[in-house]
Amino acid sequence: MNIMLRSTLLFFCLFGLLSCATDESNTTTADDDSNPSAVDFDRSAMLEHWADALIIPGYDQWNTELTALQMAASDFTMNPTETSLRVVREQWITAYTMWQRVAMFEMGPAERSDLRLSVNSYPTNTSQIENHILEGGYDLTLPANRTAKGFPALDYLLNGIGTTDAERLAVYTGANGTAYQQYLSDVITDLNTLSNSVLTEWQNDYRTEFISNDGASATASTDRLVNDYIFYYEKFLRAGKMGIPLGVFTGTPEPQTLEAFYYPSLGNALFLEALDATQDFFNGTPFNGTGTGPSLASYLDTLNTVTNGATLSESINEQFVTARNAVMALETFKVEIEENDPPTTMLNAYDEVQALVPLLKVDMVSAMSIRIDYVDADGD
Amino acid sequence: MQRALKKYLATYREAAPLAVFRILFGLLMAVSLLRFWSNGWIEKLYLEPNFFFSYYGFEWVKPLGTATYLLFAVCFLAAIAVALGWRYRLSMLVFFLSFTYIELMDKTTYLNHYYFISILSFLLLWLPAAATFSVDAWRSPARRFQRVPAWTIDALKVLLTIVYFYAGLAKLNSDWLLEAMPLKIWLPSNFDIPLIGSWIASETAAYLFSWGGALYDLSIPFLLWNSRTRLPAFIAVILFHVLTRVLFPIGMFPYIMIAVTLIFFSEAWHRKLLKRSSQLLKLPAKDFDNRRQFNFKSLRIRRLTLSVIAVFLMLQLLIPFRYVLYPGELFWTEEGYRFSWRVMLMEKAGYAQFKIVDQSSGKRFYVDNRDFLTAFQEKQMSTQADFILEYAHYLANHFSSQGHKNIAVFVDSHVVLNGRHGKPLIAKDVNLLEYENSFKHKPFIQPFHDTIQGF
Incomplete structure (x- = not known):
């Protein structure tokens, strides 16, 4: 009896220790030796592939395009002509398109600097911009100025301040021209500062931090990036680029909320680039490359599912193709929305884009046992 | 007698x-x-x-x-x-x-x-x-x-x-015993536990835990009643609950179960x-x-x-x-699922997008669930028909009070269960407002088109 009493107490103590130990292991990263692959899948190899083949090259290229944009802008301010204005616009398109490749990676350095909101908050606030230009003394790093900077502000400054290039050039060479030139160059400098710091952080310490955090807790890199990825697809790609302008959530179309509103033909291209980027991420297709790598798709293929027939990764890829084809068949988003009431064709395309959300958010995540919108509560 | x-x-x-x-x-x-x-x-x-x-x-x-x-x-x-x-x-x-x-x-x-x-x-x-x-x-x-x-x-x-x-x-059901579901999905996410992590992630472990868990639950009360098997049974109780505490987020429950078991x-x-x-x-x-x-x-x-x-x-x-009073697959409809000690049997996740149609103006729009529900509530709602129905009525009241007239509420739902492909829990074209919550079978739940044998 005595022994039983004592062993009971001992068990309770051990028990407490064990539970403390597991609480800790949720927050610390496991060392490499004790971290073998789950069901023959190596999460750290996937993280390494994401960092080295998709994220860092993507940021690097985006940074290069922004440097080129800065040079084009400085050429333009030294010698403002319709031609040099067009060069700036072309480079803006290239950099904006490149942004779509990295917009989904909002974690680590990007998350700390609120990159997505700083770079691409639209619709841009034109009166705020005009006000800054008129009065000077603005600080673009302030959160309140997010709607007056980034690519959407450049959209206004390059396309929206006149209906022809001659008109636009006149603004930059007119009475208040230097102030406009200054603002254009400040917005571009701000973009460069942001991209530089994010790229540098990734190249220095963050890559190691990202790859070594290869556990399975809610704060592990895989779980966080998958959450971010799905959040991006749902909120920014599906809702931001299509759903909100279509009025899907209100019943009233709002074409003024379109991305690249002043350059309507670009909206579709930006959407398609972003869609390609999310599919490439899913398949682990390297940046500027082809084929696949360790990725969500290959992870899914190693996991167990009960069903026969098409694998989940095949179904997801098929839906990516269906969505892309539906969007490619559309006129520019602005035309679709403004000239059709209701904009049925675009709504149908939206439904195909939407159909990926449950596949990613429910089927994929459930199979991987990753928790979405991590909820801190007990289970049964 | x-x-x-x-x-x-x-x-x-x-x-x-x-x-x-x-x-x-x-x-x-x-x-x-x-x-x-x-x-x-x-x-x-x-x-x-x-x-x-x-x-x-x-x-x-x-x-x-x-x-x-x-x-x-x-x-x-x-x-x-x-x-x-x-x-x-x-x-x-x-x-x-x-x-x-x-x-x-x-x-x-x-x-x-x-x-x-x-x-x-x-x-x-x-x-x-x-x-x-x-x-x-x-x-x-x-x-x-x-x-x-x-x-x-x-x-x-x-x-x-x-x-x-x-x-x-x-x-004692086919998913649990024959497919080792849902442990086959859940256990691999514990691969980062020191020492035993890689083994726990294996398929062998999933089957062992499934069968072991069923055997444990069925036999432990009787082993506790019997004075000769009581001590080993109690040690098993401790080991079992410690293990579940390590593997799953179940809060105080293991401690409570160990303490109440002392009554034997x-x-x-x-x-x-x-x-x-x-x-x-x-x-x-x-x-x-x-x-x-x-x-x-x-x-x-x-x-x-x-x-x-x-x-x-x-x-x-x-x-x-x-649950035998209800038609359909219990795990799918969850009619009679609660209050029955059915624990850890399902990896179920869902997505429910609600469409509000103003039948007077023909205007239609989708609801952002996060405007009304927390992440936790949305998660629970999207897999359970009684939640979906209650929420549909709530949405109807909300939008009626905003001036919309003659509202109809539809749901585009998508639910996965124990590793099967996702499918709609409720047909897209059902106006949920035509139904009230009750203990009766909800006829608008879509058939499961699969069978899970067992209790």
Whole structure:
């Protein structure tokens, strides 16, 4: 009896220790030796592939395009002509398109600097911009100025301040021209500062931090990036680029909320680039490359599912193709929305884009046992 | 038979097991409530949401705003009073009512073990658990009894037996035994546990845990009843619950289950435990040993207590089987799923997008669920038809009050169950407002087109 009493107490103590130990292991990263692959899948190899083949090259290229944009802008301010204005616009398109490749990676350095909101908050606030230009003394790093900077502000400054290039050039060479030139160059400098710091952080310490955090807790890199990825697809790609302008959530179309509103033909291209980027991420297709790598798709293929027939990764890829084809068949988003009431064709395309959300958010995540919108509560 | 029953009902045992049970129960409840509070869950679960899902018939039970903290405080104090055995009947009643009220406030937080606590506290309400080693017994010699009817202790054992055995029965299904689902999905995410992580992630482990878990649940209560197998069985209880604590986020439940299982130990063991603890705390243990047998205040009260407990245990045997009254696959429809000790049987996730149609203007739009629900509520809602229906009515009220007329509510739902491909739980073209919540079968639930054999 005595022994039983004592062993009971001992068990309770051990028990407490064990539970403390597991609480800790949720927050610390496991060392490499004790971290073998789950069901023959190596999460750290996937993280390494994401960092080295998709994220860092993507940021690097985006940074290069922004440097080129800065040079084009400085050429333009030294010698403002319709031609040099067009060069700036072309480079803006290239950099904006490149942004779509990295917009989904909002974690680590990007998350700390609120990159997505700083770079691409639209619709841009034109009166705020005009006000800054008129009065000077603005600080673009302030959160309140997010709607007056980034690519959407450049959209206004390059396309929206006149209906022809001659008109636009006149603004930059007119009475208040230097102030406009200054603002254009400040917005571009701000973009460069942001991209530089994010790229540098990734190249220095963050890559190691990202790859070594290869556990399975809610704060592990895989779980966080998958959450971010799905959040991006749902909120920014599906809702931001299509759903909100279509009025899907209100019943009233709002074409003024379109991305690249002043350059309507670009909206579709930006959407398609972003869609390609999310599919490439899913398949682990390297940046500027082809084929696949360790990725969500290959992870899914190693996991167990009960069903026969098409694998989940095949179904997801098929839906990516269906969505892309539906969007490619559309006129520019602005035309679709403004000239059709209701904009049925675009709504149908939206439904195909939407159909990926449950596949990613429910089927994929459930199979991987990753928790979405991590909820801190007990289970049964 | 009748004589045997009569004899059994007249058997008396030491009151010590009930006292130990009462003290541990009260203390663990107090700790659980404190933990709940300090995790910020009162705020997060009961103050932040704008809308709460109700149990059918209990729509009037809602969080009380800031006074919800008071409710938790009352429940906490009642738990302490139960542990002390101070005004036991009253404190147990307050605990039972306040705890059950808390659980009824939002269906989102339903857990089998919260239900277990509720019904256990109901049962305790009828038992003489403060007969010894309590403030009540210490203060009043008239209420001090060393011995209680055997059936008052056995009632607790029977309830525990039902819980374990039914949990085991529920595991006897084809997904659990033949596919090792959902453990095959859940265990691999524990690959980062030191030393055993890689093995736990393997398929062998999933099958071993599935079969082992079912066998454990089915056999453990009987091994605990039997004095010769009791000690190894209790060690198994500890190992099992420690393991589940390590692998899954189940909070205080393992500790509670280990503590309540002690009731199976002998009278002598409980007496010894009380003696030791009172020596440790320098309490006068001897005073409680007065050899008196517990009497009910009257024969009528005894008969009432016996009938209530008998009916209560009968209901516990029947309620888990109510699902046979519903058509369709239980795991898919979840009609009759709750209150049945079906734990950890499903990896179920869903997505539900609601479409509001103003039938007067023809205007239609989708709802962003996060405007109305928390992430936790949305998660629970999207896989369960009764949640979906209640939420649809809530949305209709909300948008009607905004001036929309003649509203229809549709849902585009997508649910995955134990690794199967996702499919709609509810047909897209059903106007949910044509249905009201009830205990009746919900005909708008889509067929599962698959069978999960078993209980």
